[in-house]
Amino acid sequence: MSNTDTAADALRSVLVPTDGSDAAEAALERAIAIADREGATVHVLTVMDTTSGPLSFGIDDIHELEDVKERLVADLAASADDHDIDVTGAVRRGRPAEEIITYAAEHDIDQIVLGRTGRGAVTEALLGSTADQVVRTATVPVLVVPDATVSDDE
Known part of the structure; x- marks a missing residue:
């Protein structure tokens, strides 16, 4: 492997x-460890899914949800303060x-490092999960981190 191959494979973000x-949260811990080792920047993203589902959102609900999501991103970014890495956050709709x-x-x-919660096979087959959709459509490597609260015996 040449030096240019190594540079091309450098993990920056x-x-x-x-x-x-x-x-x-488990995915964030893994991403921080990777970024710490590689000297990469961590981007924390949360998405407000107001496009589907049985709920109808009013403008006040959307602003309140956006405030909650922004606090979540800020709190998660602050959790990396013990590490010498850059963390940036964003909220999208x-x-x-x-x-x-x-x-x-x-x-x-x-x-991309993302968490995957355990869901039933029927729900998975009908709806698909965000993790599954990202894995299928991403053009960069995706590391899927299982829910740490699910035991190996389940």
């Missing part, structure tokens, strides 16, 4: 999509998988 779940892929392209992300 890691994207961690989060919904505040235990799986997303739209379909989570699509926004994750779009953000990754816009910010020249080298790797």
Whole structure:
């Protein structure tokens, strides 16, 4: 492998999509460890999915949800203060998988690290999960971190 190959493979940025779940927290911990080792920047992204589902959002609801998401991103970014890495955060609106892929392209992300919660096979088959959609459509490597609260015996 030549030096140019190594430089081309350098990990400069890691994207961690989060919904505040235990799986997303485990993914953030993994991403921070990777970034710490590689000297990469961590991008923390949360997406407000107001495009689908049985709920109808009013303007006040959207602003309140956006405030909650911004606090989540700020808190998660602050959790990396013990490490010598740069962390940036963003809140977007739209379909989570699509926004994750779009953000990754816009910010020249080298790797996506995301959490995956355990869901039933029927739900998975009917809806698909954000993690599964990202894995199928991403143009960069994706590391999927399982929910740390799910035991190996389940």
